[in-house]
Amino acid sequence: MGTPPVETIAGRDTYRHGDLSRALVEAGLELARAGGPNAVALRAATRRAGVSPSAAYRHFADRGELLEAVCSASQARVALAIEDEQALIPDTTDALALARLRFRAVGTGYLHFALAEPGLFQSAFTASTDLESATSAARAGASGRTPFELLTDALDGLVAVGGLSAERRPGAEFLAWSAVHGLAMLLIDGPLRALGRDRAETLIHRVVTMVEQGL
Amino acid sequence: MGTPPVETIAGRDTYRHGDLSRALVEAGLELARAGGPNAVALRAATRRAGVSPSAAYRHFADRGELLEAVCSASQARVALAIEDEQALIPDTTDALALARLRFRAVGTGYLHFALAEPGLFQSAFTASTDLESATSAARAGASGRTPFELLTDALDGLVAVGGLSAERRPGAEFLAWSAVHGLAMLLIDGPLRALGRDRAETLIHRVVTMVEQGL
DNA sequence: GCGGTAATGTTGACGTCGTACACATTGACC
DNA sequence: GGTCAATGTGTACGACGTCAACATTACCGC
Numbered sequence: 001m002g003t004p005p006v007e008t009i010a011g012r013d014t015y016r017h018g019d020l021s022r023a024l025v026e027a028g029l030e031l032a033r034a035g036g037p038n039a040v041a042l043r044a045a046t047r048r049a050g051v052s053p054s055a056a057y058r059h060f061a062d063r064g065e066l067l068e069a070v071c072s073a074s075q076a077r078v079a080l081a082i083e084d085e086q087a088l089i090p091d092t093t094d095a096l097a098l099a100r101l102r103f104r105a106v107g108t109g110y111l112h113f114a115l116a117e118p119g120l121f122q123s124a125f126t127a128s129t130d131l132e133s134a135t136s137a138a139r140a141g142a143s144g145r146t147p148f149e150l151l152t153d154a155l156d157g158l159v160a161v162g163g164l165s166a167e168r169r170p171g172a173e174f175l176a177w178s179a180v181h182g183l184a185m186l187l188i189d190g191p192l193r194a195l196g197r198d199r200a201e202t203l204i205h206r207v208v209t210m211v212e213q214g215l
Numbered sequence: 216m217g218t219p220p221v222e223t224i225a226g227r228d229t230y231r232h233g234d235l236s237r238a239l240v241e242a243g244l245e246l247a248r249a250g251g252p253n254a255v256a257l258r259a260a261t262r263r264a265g266v267s268p269s270a271a272y273r274h275f276a277d278r279g280e281l282l283e284a285v286c287s288a289s290q291a292r293v294a295l296a297i298e299d300e301q302a303l304i305p306d307t308t309d310a311l312a313l314a315r316l317r318f319r320a321v322g323t324g325y326l327h328f329a330l331a332e333p334g335l336f337q338s339a340f341t342a343s344t345d346l347e348s349a350t351s352a353a354r355a356g357a358s359g360r361t362p363f364e365l366l367t368d369a370l371d372g373l374v375a376v377g378g379l380s381a382e383r384r385p386g387a388e389f390l391a392w393s394a395v396h397g398l399a400m401l402l403i404d405g406p407l408r409a410l411g412r413d414r415a416e417t418l419i420h421r422v423v424t425m426v427e428q429g430l
Numbered sequence: 431g432c433g434g435t436a437a438t439g440t441t442g443a444c445g446t447c448g449t450a451c452a453c454a455t456t457g458a459c460c
Numbered sequence: 461g462g463t464c465a466a467t468g469t470g471t472a473c474g475a476c477g478t479c480a481a482c483a484t485t486a487c488c489g490c
Contacts (some may be wrong), residue, residue: 014485178394206386256447
């Protein structure tokens with residue numbers, strides 16, 4: 001007799017959670033959105049998932065591994081933002097103009113995401129990542145490409161239509177990335193934090209133009 | 216009778232410390248050098264200063280204020296690095312060439328410091344700072360100018376000798392800073408972390424050139 | 431169907447951190 | 461010389477990451 005213990009464990013009727021790994025990453029994303037990478041705490045994430053702190057260790061070796069998963073998920077969102085920006089480009093028969101617009105959209109999409117979701121943006125790129133992992137599937141958007149790959153694609157597209165000489169192509173992704181990433185950091189974290197939306201937009205346009213001309 | 220308590224408190228014979236504020240900042244700098252801004256812990260700093268944790272609160276409102284002081288000190292070192300780089304420029308009568316070299320030295324000094332002292336560099340610029348505080352005396356080098364001011368000086372110098380049109384001058388500091396700061400981040404923290412010294416040096420040269428041409 | 435095993439979650443503990451409060455010590459000034 | 465403000469100490473609390481021992485359950489071969 002006696003009623004069986006339904007919901008004895010907060011928000012859960014079974015002993016097993018079911019999909020804790022994903023739940024922790026999603027909780028981590030919320031924490032990152034609100035407070036950046038430093039706010040991604042193991043205990044806070046497990047609390048949100050309705051699970052005891054140690055449970056996280058069945059899925060992640062330590063906090064760093066959870067943070068890395070959150071980082072990958074954040075990068076995937078950056079990729080989506082870039083793809084969205086590229087999708088706004090009107091149809092054109094001018095291949096060169098199109099390639100240029102696609103290239104610019106990488107930068108503007110990147111920067112608009114940084115402004116719209118500073119916490120996620122910081123988590124995406126301040127948590128340490130190396131070049132190999134910058135091209136891993138977990139960080140890709142709808143097209144299956146990571147932000148870094150979307151950038152190299154755009155540069156290759158420029159070369160294909162003569163918008164960039166092949167001799168200047170090698171390493172160009174790092175030049176472009178540096179400029180755009182740096183502006184993002186200054187706008188979010190740094191001395192340009194207090195800049196108004198309009199001024200920020202102007203700067204974004206100028207930086208992307210500088211890259212286009214300076215490559 | 217009985218011997219008076221000499222050195223009862225670790226590394227100190229008096230109850231008062233004497234210069235705790237400075238000692239804490241210096242301890243904080245060591246921590247930052249070794250582990251970046253996240254490693255700047257109040258308790259660790261007080262431990263190194265041979266003082267109890269609460270003592271720090273007589274000089275800093277909270278950890279954030281200590282971190283900010285460490286940040287200022289780190290920026291002062293960046294300024295010194297830039298000044299050192301500029302001091303290496305050989306004498307020339309060609310005013311334009313000199314202005315260009317002085318401008319480039321800002322970028323290369325900045326980036327060389329980032330590579331040589333990544334922990335300090337991160338602490339200098341990731342701990343949030345706004346534009347007003349980017350021009351405060353605590354962050355200045357030997358010349359009394361902050362890194363940001365050294366950059367604006369170099370740009371003004373370029374305009375003065377015709378190396379940059381006056382119409383392109385406004386906001387140019389942000390373009391230049393973005394590119395250089397972004398590369399620093401990618402080299403230290405980001406995907407370019409594993410790059411060799413030579414490749415990094417090549418990239419540094421190219422980014423500075425891109426800025427020069429793209430301004 | 432049944433029992434064992436591996437996967438998954440819980441409990442309790444330890445050492446770290448930031449911070450607050452009450453208390454102790456001391457230099458400096460009337 | 462006594463008082464006061466400045467400075468440092470001790471103790472405590474809650475949050476954090478992490479570990480080891482234990483509990484519960486899904487699944488797989490019999």
